[in-house]
Amino acid sequence: MTLDQRNSPKLLLGITGGLVAIIALFLAYQWFFATSNETLPEHEGASLTAPAKPAVKAEKAPEPLAQTEQETIQLVDEKILKEAVPENESLAKEEVAKLEDIQSQLNEQEAMLKAQHADADELIALKEEQIKLLEAQLAQKQ
Structure with missing residues (x-):
């Protein structure tokens, strides 16, 4: 060229x-x-389309403790536990990994909730102590 x-x-x-x-x-x-x-596989599409259930409703009046224990909040759909394990080994490993991930998330959530309860109990105790001190100061001024 x-x-x-x-x-x-x-x-x-x-x-x-x-x-x-x-x-x-x-x-x-x-x-x-x-x-x-x-198109997603059947087990993945169902989990994506199902909306998450709210844990607590704001309008709901507080229920007795025994009644709330009976009505446990369902975090994981029960049909996941009853489904057959896929025959293909790689799909089975993927299912197990997904279930282990869900379990670890639930364990983390449980630990976080326990920590929040401990913090709330500590705050309640501190507030009670503060109220006692304020009542004592008020009694001294009168």
Whole structure:
């Protein structure tokens, strides 16, 4: 190729057009064929579509302790425990990993709730002590 042919705007335009066409074809392929394959497996789709149940409702009046113990809040759907383990070993390992992840999240949540209860008990004790001190100061001033 001579120097004039290499610096030709037609050649540059042709190369640029070819690259744009290849990229456009690739993106069109991804858009048309990848969206049709986005169906989730049955066990994953169910967990994504089911809304989480609220733990506590604000409008609800406080119930007796015995009644709230009977109505335990369900954190994990029971049908997960009753489903058959997949025959494919990799899917079974994936299920086990997912269940272990859920269990670790529940354990972390339990530890956090216990810490919050301990903190709340400590705050209640400190507030009671503060109230006693304020009552004593009020009694001294009168």
